[in-house]
Amino acid sequence: MSATGFDHPKAPFGRRLATVEMNAPTGGYRLVSALDSEGPDPAPGQFYMLATERGWGGVDGRPYLPRAFSVASAERRDAGVRLDFLLESVGPGTEALAGLRGGDGLWITGPLGNPFSAPRDLNPRAAGAILVGGGIGIAPLAVLRRALSRRGFPHRALLGFRDRAHSGGVSELFSCSEVRLASEDGHAGHRGYVTDLLETMLDGDSAATAVVYACGPPAMLEAVRAMSLERGVACELALETPMACGFGACFGCAVPLAEGGYMRLCVEGPAVRADRIATAATAGAGHR
Amino acid sequence: MSVATDERTELCGIELEHPVINASGTFDALAARRAFGDAAWERFPFSAFVSKTITLEPRAGNPPPRLFEAAAGMVNSIGLPNKGLEGFAASDLHELGELPVPLIVSVMATSREAFAEMIGTLADRDEVAGFELNVSCPNVKSGLIVGAEPSETESLVESLRPLSAKPLIVKLTPNVADPAPIAAAAERGGADAISLINTIAAAPWSAGSRSEPWLGAGSGGLSGPSVREVALHAVHRVGAAVGLPVVGMGGIETGRHAADLLAAGAGVVAVGTASFRDPAAGLRIRDELRRFGGTARASGDPHR
Numbered sequence: 001m002s003a004t005g006f007d008h009p010k011a012p013f014g015r016r017l018a019t020v021e022m023n024a025p026t027g028g029y030r031l032v033s034a035l036d037s038e039g040p041d042p043a044p045g046q047f048y049m050l051a052t053e054r055g056w057g058g059v060d061g062r063p064y065l066p067r068a069f070s071v072a073s074a075e076r077r078d079a080g081v082r083l084d085f086l087l088e089s090v091g092p093g094t095e096a097l098a099g100l101r102g103g104d105g106l107w108i109t110g111p112l113g114n115p116f117s118a119p120r121d122l123n124p125r126a127a128g129a130i131l132v133g134g135g136i137g138i139a140p141l142a143v144l145r146r147a148l149s150r151r152g153f154p155h156r157a158l159l160g161f162r163d164r165a166h167s168g169g170v171s172e173l174f175s176c177s178e179v180r181l182a183s184e185d186g187h188a189g190h191r192g193y194v195t196d197l198l199e200t201m202l203d204g205d206s207a208a209t210a211v212v213y214a215c216g217p218p219a220m221l222e223a224v225r226a227m228s229l230e231r232g233v234a235c236e237l238a239l240e241t242p243m244a245c246g247f248g249a250c251f252g253c254a255v256p257l258a259e260g261g262y263m264r265l266c267v268e269g270p271a272v273r274a275d276r277i278a279t280a281a282t283a284g285a286g287h288r
Numbered sequence: 289m290s291v292a293t294d295e296r297t298e299l300c301g302i303e304l305e306h307p308v309i310n311a312s313g314t315f316d317a318l319a320a321r322r323a324f325g326d327a328a329w330e331r332f333p334f335s336a337f338v339s340k341t342i343t344l345e346p347r348a349g350n351p352p353p354r355l356f357e358a359a360a361g362m363v364n365s366i367g368l369p370n371k372g373l374e375g376f377a378a379s380d381l382h383e384l385g386e387l388p389v390p391l392i393v394s395v396m397a398t399s400r401e402a403f404a405e406m407i408g409t410l411a412d413r414d415e416v417a418g419f420e421l422n423v424s425c426p427n428v429k430s431g432l433i434v435g436a437e438p439s440e441t442e443s444l445v446e447s448l449r450p451l452s453a454k455p456l457i458v459k460l461t462p463n464v465a466d467p468a469p470i471a472a473a474a475e476r477g478g479a480d481a482i483s484l485i486n487t488i489a490a491a492p493w494s495a496g497s498r499s500e501p502w503l504g505a506g507s508g509g510l511s512g513p514s515v516r517e518v519a520l521h522a523v524h525r526v527g528a529a530v531g532l533p534v535v536g537m538g539g540i541e542t543g544r545h546a547a548d549l550l551a552a553g554a555g556v557v558a559v560g561t562a563s564f565r566d567p568a569a570g571l572r573i574r575d576e577l578r579r580f581g582g583t584a585r586a587s588g589d590p591h592r
Contacts, residue, residue: 013324013331014568051565061359064512066565093357109567112323242355244362245564248319251340251366252355261348262369267319283352283504 006115006147009040011247015066015109017053020100021082027161027168029136030087030098031072034106037080042071043115044144045238045271049246050085052096053105063093066107067288068243070215070270072139072173073146083108086139086169091288112246116144116236116271119153119211123234127209128154132198132224134216135166140238140271141215142173149176156180158201160194160220163187195223207233212274214238221280228274235274241265241282255282295578297335299556300455300480300533302390302417304335308546308574311537311560312338312394312420312459313366318383320567332388333570338558339376339384341394341422344402346372351504356492361512361539362561363490365505368396373406377413385415392457396422399429400447411452418455421445421479424463424486435461435486438473445477455480457535460526462515463489467522468529475530482526483535483558485519487511512561513539520552527553541569543576 018034025031042048049066056063073084089098100106119126129148131141138159148155157174160182161167167188170179180197181189190197194216202210214224215238228235244250246266254262255269256278263269263277274280295306310333317337320328349369356363370376384391393416397403403421410416423435423444434440435458445458458474460467462485471482487509492502501507519538527534536554539561540546546557557577562569 010325011323013320013327014571015566057360061361061514062357064360064565065357065362107566242353242357244355244364244561245567247316247323247567249314249316249567250355250364250564251313251349251369252364254349254352254354254369256352262352264319267322 005118005121006043008043008115009111011110011112012038015049015107018083018106018108020102020104020106022102023100026172028088028165029168031084031169031172032087032097032100033082033084034108035077035080035082036108039081039108039111041076041081042074042083042111042143044147045116045140046071046111046113047246047270048083048108048110048112050097051107052100053107055096058092063096065244066109066246067093067097068240068246070140070238071111072142072169074143086136086173088136088166094288109246113266113270114268116140116213116238119148122236122273123209123211125209126211126234128156130198130201130210130212131155131157132194132212132214132216133157133159134194134220135161137216137238138169138173139215141213142169144213145174145177156201158182158194158197160216161188193220193223195220195227198224199227202227202231202233207231210234212236218281225274225277225280236271237274237280238270239265239272239280239282240270297556299336299535300418300457302336302392302455304556305389306335306574307550307556308334308570308577309336309535309556309558310334310338310563310570311558312422313340314560315563316340317387318380324567328567329388331568331571333563333568334389334559336390336392336417337384337387338392338420339394340370341368341396342370342373342376342406343368343396344373344406346370346375353502353504356502356508358490358492358510358512359514361510361514363492363503363508363510364487365503365508367505373409377409381413381415390417391415392418392420394420394422394459396425398425398427400427400444403444403448404451407448407451411454416454418457419452420457420459420483421448422459424459424461433461435470436464438469441470442473442477445474445479449478457481457483459486460484461486462518462522466525468525471526471530471532475532479532481533481535482530483537484526485515485522485538488515488518511538513541515539516545520548523549523554524552540573543573543578543580546573546577547580
């Protein structure tokens with residue numbers, strides 16, 4: 001890790017039980033907070049494997065595998081670190097997680113994966129960062145945003161949502177930030193894609209001093225990847241793929257590399273340089 | 289056989305601190321050390337480490353998606369991505385030699401010659417305590433799945449037997465009508481132990497817009513709690529058919545499940561998919577197994 005990079009803490013070995021502190025609605029999403037009394041502070045972009053202590057394994061035997069979630073915010077307390085996760089109920093696993101209540105147990109393994117690179121590790125001449133988030137993918141950018149603020153590094157956030165039901169987290173996670181919004185249904189900000197905003201911003205910026213960080217649905221990330229490569233803008237993407245273990249054992253989270261072959265996203269990502277991969281349109285949705 | 293007061297055991301001459309090892313391809317000791325630091329090795333969850341399967345040439349693995357969550361388990365079609373024999377021997381093997389437990393190297397090939405080259409190359413490496421032969425693959429010459437044909441299995445093991453004094457464990461596939469004759473053939477060929485079960489052939493499919501197999505490779509293998517009783521049946525069949533020690537695996541999530549497999553005829557058990565849910569699952573299962581006294585049949589009515 002370079003001197004400018006973020007610390008890269010290692011997870012305690014084995015899963016451990018965290019205690020849910022809060023589960024609050026934010027737009028169409030849920031923000032679930034849990035206290036981890038043992039683990040280190042996660043770095044921006046790192047993730048945890050999550051499973052509820054009770055009710056994991058429903059009538060049809062699912063959910064079975066834990067679900068990978070980026071941290072949306074982390075706050076050090078006397079009793080441990082409070083971890084916030086942004087959730088949407090879209091399947092049996094996320095339904096169980098979204099239904100957690102204060103005092104419930106939450107199995108966590110993490111923090112896992114490589115954090116985002118520091119801006120000047122991606123571009124030595126970087127003068128400002130552009131954070132591009134889509135839907136639930138705004139979560140890891142929120143942690144990055146705070147880390148950049150602490151370092152006094154200039155940054156702007158462009159956040160896009162499909163519609164009102166698939167939005168949330170902006171006021172909780174991006175307060176005190178320069179944020180521009182886009183929504184496909186026009187309920188907030190620019191009517192259209194967040195990548196429209198990115199294109200406009202890059203048109204007015206110098207590619208030589210820009211750095212882009214993005215997380216969101218595969219189609220959005222692929223558009224950001226193509227745009228940044230075309231313009232020669234330094235860019236890092238936080239990807240998602242189906243993942244069984246999160247620590248390099250299962251080889252399930254394969255992402256195709258530009259040079260051929262695959263990487264394991266869990267141990268070589270989830271933050272990856274845009275020019276390293278063949279596509280950001282990863283196959284297969286998450287386990288949900 | 290070991291009891292609660294002394295859980296040490298051995299597997300065809302490989303001394304084990306306890307009877308819980310890992311299933312090949314479900315735990316990566318090197319990646320675990322990177323993710324969790326030295327704690328993953330200081331508290332290594334298994335009494336031996338079985339490597340991910342290596343092949344003679346490097347393999348990229350199957351196109352994604354590679355995973356599907358099934359009812360009480362998962363289907364995978366990973367496709368054996370690995371560095372190949374040369375890459376494994378040159379880089380990974382040295383670090384794996386520092387493991388606090390014996391190393392069993394899993395190998396797979398589509399020809400007898402390729403199998404022989406791998407065993408021959410690794411036989412004298414001090415880091416290697418033994419081999420597991422993954423025979424759930426076709427012989428390109430005969431076109432037959434080696435582990436589905438007694439004669440193929442016997443002649444393969446027979447040809448490899450002289451190449452190494454180290455134990456040869458034959459990992460059998462459950463995708464046959466009866467694994468017992470295959471196990472007996474492996475025994476005749478000179479195998480030191482049998483391990484089973486490998487995953488059960490499976491292909492998730494989605495109706496509607498996506499009228500194609502879910503997995504990038506089309507089909508894969510089912511593992512997890514849903515295969516537990518299949519494993520118990522296969523282990524029992526094979527245990528009764530051969531005089532070799534049996535490494536039993538399939539759906540072990542708790543010490544009770546491990547005890548059940550030991551009672552069915554396994555001498556050692558392997559934890560697989562459970563490690564995906566908790567990297568330290570092997571430690572918990574070992575601790576829970578102690579309460580069952582190693583091999584004692586777990587009590588209780590499963591229908592409760």
